[in-house]
Amino acid sequence: MTRLVRPDVALRASWAATVAEFEGGHIDGSGLGDLEDLDTTEEGCARAVAHLLAQADPATRLPEDRVPCSFFWIVDDRPDGEPEVVGHLAVRHELNAWLHELGGHIGYSVRPTRRREGHAGRALALALEEARGLGLDRVLVTCDEDNEASRRTIERNGGVLEDVREGKRRYWIDLGD
């Protein structure tokens, strides 16, 4: 079952395998692009986890261009019952000017070998609950105009298109009941 789990060194092996599948490319919703080097050893994973968890901690002094953000690993169970990382997801607690224009509140990606299994759709639904828990009334979620998988993920979760800016489709999802 798809679930959102806070980054945890106990999940290092499948997290590292997930990261490897992106072959050094950008991993949407991972927060890993801000690290100096992406090291997936035990030590590197511990550093990444500490960094990611700190982004949601009010005690952390964030750089000017960063807003507080809760990072999650999208997890599913393997046939043997062991939890396995299948993707990354970020819930930004607020919008700055760039996020309002293009980035949105929520970013995500699923590892290439686990796509088209419904993980993104279910993960976004769970992320909406997290956003509601943060007190947000509505969230902005964006995708590239040619990203059909992400467009469908957003629309299936109630996204209402506001407009397209610089090639990004900007959707609002109402969290009211």
Ligand SMILES: CC(C)(COP(=O)(O)OP(=O)(O)OC[C@H]1O[C@@H](n2cnc3c(N)ncnc32)[C@H](O)[C@@H]1OP(=O)(O)O)[C@@H](O)C(=O)NCCC(=O)NCCS
């Ligand atoms: C976008 C992404 C997260 C979708 O992940 P996923 O787990 O494969 O998505 P799902 O299985 O939940 O499918 C979501 C919908 O997209 C459709 N879909 C999935 N892959 C598709 C593809 N390659 N082409 C067209 N439609 C696709 C599914 O059929 C489903 O549609 P439905 O809800 O109408 O049935 C994944 O492709 C990805 O990680 N892409 C790279 C990063 C990225 O683009 N992130 C989003 C940034 S805005």
